[in-house]
Amino acid sequence: MTGLFEAVYLVVASVALILAVIALLQLIMFRREIRHVLGTLNSRVLRHVVKSIEKRRRFKNRYLVVRLISSSNIGVSELQKRIDEAFIELYGRRGYSEASPRVLYFSEKTSKAVIRVRNHYRWSVLLALAYLERKELLTQVFPERITGTYKKAKRYAETT
Incomplete structure (x- = not known):
């Protein structure tokens, strides 16, 4: 019986490790995408976006x-x-x-x-x-x- 519990425990631990590695890889890919998007935006574009948002949000x-x-x-x-x-x-x-x-x-x-x-x-x-x-x-x-x-x-x- 103890051999069976050890085998199940080993399988569960392996699945948890695989899921953790997958989550880590997704996080790394997401960070790369964010860096890519932020890298393409320059300060001129950001100033233009901020100015257009401020025009829409007029204080009445x-x-x-x-x-x-x-x-x-x-x-x-x-x-x-x-x-x-x-x-x-x-x-x-x-x-x-x-x-x-x-x-x-x-x-x-x-x-x-x-x-x-x-x-x-x-x-x-x-x-x-x-x-x-x-x-x-x-x-x-x-x-x-x-x-x-x-x-x-x-x-x-x-x-x-």
């Missing part, structure tokens, strides 16, 4: 119209400063630079502001405004509209 901005009620008089620069501080506190400098929120317009008679922000971060800016409300730097914040153009946002902020 959104314009948030918000009504702000504050106990003190607040201007564009003061509002921008408060939003910057809150955004950096919540998301850090990298998140702030990626979102790039800017107060473009503020009307004191309607107390509405137009804030430009990158599309993916529009909810983050609204959260930062709510955070300002929570810290009692603003009394109340009412998000009213999100538009795709500054012209529409400004028109809405001026009329209503």
Whole structure:
């Protein structure tokens, strides 16, 4: 019986060794193919590919119209400063630079502001405004509209 187990063990070990050698050969062939592909690409081609990808991936901005009620008089620069501080506190400098929120317009008679922000971060800016409300730097914040153009946002902020 022990001779039979040794024979089976030897066969299984041989098959495992053969499979390991085959896997190693495939890995070597795959590495050669990758080197060949990378060798044919030069920096000029790579620059062209990167440039075409960047053209397709345009960052789109959104314009948030918000009504702000504050106990003190607040201007564009003061509002921008408060939003910057809150955004950096919540998301850090990298998140702030990626979102790039800017107060473009503020009307004191309607107390509405137009804030430009990158599309993916529009909810983050609204959260930062709510955070300002929570810290009692603003009394109340009412998000009213999100538009795709500054012209529409400004028109809405001026009329209503």
